């Protein structure tokens with residue numbers, strides 16, 4: 001039996017699910033395929049042991065996308081806002097430090113921390129209500145044939161013909177590998193350890209980050225109210241350091257974390273399960289060709305030190321939805337190359353700039369060159385005191401224009417009108 005669709009999305013993680021939902025809302029017939037099971041509703045965690053150890057710091061730009069897709073209300077009860085960011089390198093949290101405040105850029109917050117599973121759950125739940133979406137969880141593609149007019153996918157017991165294929169299947173993308181699309185790649189000097197931890201003191205709505213000689217340690221706000229002392233940690237360090245931290249008993253690990261965070265939130269009291277990941281920079285040399293597009297981690301991965309990975313993926317989605325809206329309004333097939341030329345230029349510039357900044361920070365802060373630390377501190381001090389420069393840094397990280405207003409490209413109403421009206425090719 002052969003099924004037909006306008007768009008097949010392979011990979012229903014946060015990025016693929018958001019793109020599938022946006023496309024469906026425009027009226028495209030969408031099939032979303034994921035090898036993993038569909039997300040299930042999880043009750044609110046009663047301890048850090050129960051919370052999802054994979055979390056993301058979502059910028060305001062990502063918030064706007066999720067609001068425009070009307071899934072934000074389902075996530076909001078679980079979203080923890082952070083209004084400050086405190087980054088330091090010295091012997092104490094107030095030395096060699098830079099502090100960012102949402103009020104400096106006239107924003108209510110700098111973003112939200114959310115468990116990845118909550119984001120995916122809200123998107124899949126909205127997708128399940130769309131009559132023009134076919135959700136295929138626990139499903140693998142056996143083979144793929146790409147022709148000018150579309151893509152044929154061989155599924156377990158069926159053939160699917162789609163006019164367009166979106167590869168959103170993560171860092172080890174099957175689509176990218178099967179098509180043999182060239183990619184630049186380089187290992188970072190760090191692995192990352194993630195865990196949820198109950199601290200002695202409340203996080204004060206602040207994302208804390210200390211640059212240690214072995215790499216950055218972030219403590220991100222995870223809970224509110226009587227859970228305001230829950231944080232999610234992302235501890236990037238040399239591979240042997242991460243291996244040692246993973247092997248430690250809970251008590252030893254909590255003591256290591258208290259020492260590494262210099263007691264900025266008092267002692268670490270309880271930790272949930274730890275997970276470790278190697279960190280690699282990847283960037284495909286082309287995002288789109290014929291009837292295939294790669295988005296999210298399938299197209300690029302970066303160091304998590306500034307929490308920008310899925311935010312970049314959501315910016316792919318915002319730009320791709322623009323193209324889909326244009327194609328629909330102009331009556332063009334999605335494989336029309338002119339549709340993707342502007343997309344590719346804009347996305348490459350954004351991804352390249354963010355990746356370069358991550359490389360700069362991971363290498364400059366990782367280098368143990370005598371005399372470099374005072375220079376780094378001088379630079380940090382300058383940014384801290386020079387407000388226009390500090391605002392510029394913050395607005396870039398937030399994905400908002402410097403005026404403090406919502407970006408015209410991504411605000412809720414602007415998203416809708418952009419996706420409804422064509423713009424010139």
Ligand SMILES: Cc1cc2nc3c(=O)[nH]c(=O)nc-3n(C[C@H](O)[C@H](O)[C@H](O)COP(=O)(O)OP(=O)(O)OC[C@H]3O[C@@H](n4cnc5c(N)ncnc54)[C@H](O)[C@@H]3O)c2cc1C
Pocket residue numbers: 010011012013014015016033034035036055056057058139140141168169170171173174192193194234277295296297298304306307308309310311312313
């Ligand atoms: C330690 C760490 C911390 C991070 N913190 C942040 C942060 O604070 N903020 C931020 O913006 N980003 C962060 N990131 C990055 C972020 O997690 C990723 O960018 C994001 O999860 C990518 O989403 P995705 O949907 O593109 O890919 P994925 O989340 O990898 O989803 C891919 C989906 O495709 C499916 N799939 C895979 N292969 C197949 C196949 N062959 N067939 C069918 N389905 C398939 C998978 O089951 C999965 O559902 C962090 C990353 C790490 C490692």
